[in-house]
Amino acid sequence: MNLSMSSVESLVAQIHGLSSNIGELTQLRNYLKQCDDLLRTESTRLAPLLTELDPSVHSLGYLYILEACTSAPISKDQANKLVLSVARFINVCAAEQIRLAPEKFISICKRLMLQVMLLEDPMRGVAPLLTSIRKLQSSTEQLTTLHPDFMLLCLLSKCYKIGLSVLEDDIFEVDLPRDLFLYCYYGGMICIGQKQFRKALELLHNVVTAPMPIISAIAVEAYKKYILVSLIHLGQQFATSFPKYTSSAAQRNLKNFSQSYLELVNSYSTGKVSEVEKCVEIYKDTFGSDNNLGLVKQVVSSMYKRNIQRLTQTYLTLSLQDIANTVQLNSPKEAEMHVLQMIQEGDIYATINQKDGMVRFLEDPEQYKTCEMIERLDFSIQRIMRLSKKLTTMNEVMSCDPSYLGKVGKERQRFDYDDFYTVPSKFTI
């Protein structure tokens, strides 16, 4: 059936007319849903319609039409135009309107990402996707399907700082578990790139311990990186046993896929750099094919750091020669380089006396007496109070949940001793 000019005009008229408030918008949405098939069949002819609509005012209608337009396969030269138009739309659209049709919005964003990758210019997609995330989220605690795509673009375009800024938000609501896994995995990689190992560990930990009925490849890869980052950040305190809340599928199967990594953990626990290097040599190919060689090299250098840190616990001053001997470095010069690097990165507090070839280890100068420290404490306290309140509310909400009560109600006693009437054994609303 051909789209006659009248139906097109009526469509535009509807959009114009019904875009002022939320009641009309829902009406519009239902209407647009009905026209969806229509729009799809006539996708090639819809481009001129867009010029008649104002994206910031008629976001919903514009969205539908735009989505139908772009659903057709596009050639490479048109890709550029597409990217520009979608990006422009994302920038100016009204957030409340597009939230009424989230699937459509998500699909055009995904198309944007696809085109940007085809054009091999991922950086063009970073800013639009960031805006789209902020507009789609109902609160900063919500994870959308666009989050992992955004992370991926940041990784590919090496815009780590923007990625980090999005990672700062705490996530509490998730639509699809798969989104969370991908988000945490990519986020972990970004943090590793920025050497923020604690945050990376937290994100990867969430993937590994998330409830999952069967394990996925994401979890396996995340576990491998988790092991390596734990070695770098925690050293020998890394425990290969899973916490209690890990899903049983993960507990049973994850270790089978990461045997070479567990071997690395064993060699690390001996405390000898030569052992670790030997292990790396043996499994070089596995590490390489997982793209983890860089991390593995960092694990080896973290071993030196740990050994030197242990020396600070027993010695006040130590000659560079002795350090080189204990930590199995080749010469005092190398020892000096390592110590210098550690001082610069803030891993230890020390002074090097080059005349005597001695290193003097100092105490942590932090006295916990400054105003900044008090502020930090205060901030932490506030934050934890907020979190606790959130936990209590969640607990209350759950205890009113009908399905929970239904399950619990079956297990209660027949007679409630506090009250004098019988308790129904099956709790029904």
Added chain:
Amino acid sequence: MEPEDNAAGPVIGDEEIHANGRDESDSQRHRPIISGEQLDIEAYAALYTGRTKTTRLLFIADKCGAPSMELEALRMAYDEIKKGEDTQLFREVVGKINGRLGPNYGLDDAWADAVDRRAESRKDKLENELNAYRTNLIKESIRMGYNDFGDFFYAHGRLGEAFKNYVRTRDYCTTSKHIIHMCLNAILVSIEMGQFTHVTSYVGKAEQAVDGLDPVTIAKLRCAAGLSHLEGKKYKLAARKFLEVGPELGNNYTEIIAPQDVATYGTLCALASFDRSELKSKVIDNTNFRNFLELVPEIRELINDFYTSHYASCLEYLGNLKTNLLLDIHLHDHVETLYEQIRNKALIQYTLPFVSVDLNMMANAFNTSVTGLEKELEALITNDQIQARIDSHNKILYARHADQRNGTFQRALQTGNEFDRELRAMLLRANLIKHDYNLKAPRKY
């Protein structure tokens, strides 16, 4: 006893440095004779009776490494066995001697066969008697019958069966004396067999029969308990048990342990595991234990030296005693551990009163090199047994006490961070589970 030397304040000038544990009158102090010479086997063996004498002699022969001593021990073992009736052990000893002691100490088949035949006939006789008693159902006689059987098997070296028979008398014991008799026999056999779990349980049983206990028996039981703790490497408990043994023990328990052993085992375990106050109250001021200590003057000197911080001489005594202690059947496996623990304690005690310690002087006090000492101290510091840090450049050890206030702040912040992380992860997981649950179960409300 000389008072301890204590230096208060940091090391300043030479005149202020005090040597811990040594002063100028040291050279004139009368040093008693240290018995570091080779063990006098005859004297040693004379301390014991019964089967343990043979076992100990065999042990010495195995471990001593000097052929003259070995042959001496084997000769005495041979003589001892010939007085008894254990042909199995006899053949073993002859095998070990291997003809080296001449024709008088060869395999005397005639004697062995005679003993075996006697044994067979005695066994039959005992069995008949026991069956008779059993049909008559006289409790006391049955008990005596089983007891005799146990004694018989014990004399012939069949320890497992001896144990079984002794334990069978349990059902026929009527008075506490009987129970104690049974327990003591069971303990004897278990110690010979090396099964110290049984020892502990039977000591417990015997101690419950309160009215049958006289001081000698109590002392015996405490010795046995101490031995089983020693084997179980529980040195503190072993020390306590040995120190509680009363002087009534005398020579009444030589089939297991000599009073010299009580002194040695008790002191060594106490030195390795007690802290200073316990050492003073339970060992040095213990009048009962003093009787035992008189029997082994070296050990007494050892302990006094340790308490008065004369570590060099204390460790010297220990070193001299080591070879002889390694020949003791019960102490053999524990000598190394005990010595290490005593040495560590000495090191820790040396550094405890000071803010700073010169490593050169300390190395002198312990008769070791500075590098060796540094390594030992490093191990102790890593294990958190000494709170100090080493200034490797100037070779000084500085005491270092953790700043409580900073530590508390650090821990508080850290706990807060961890709580934060855990809570957020938990809320996230709860959300995931809820989501899963919602997917799986679209309910009808």
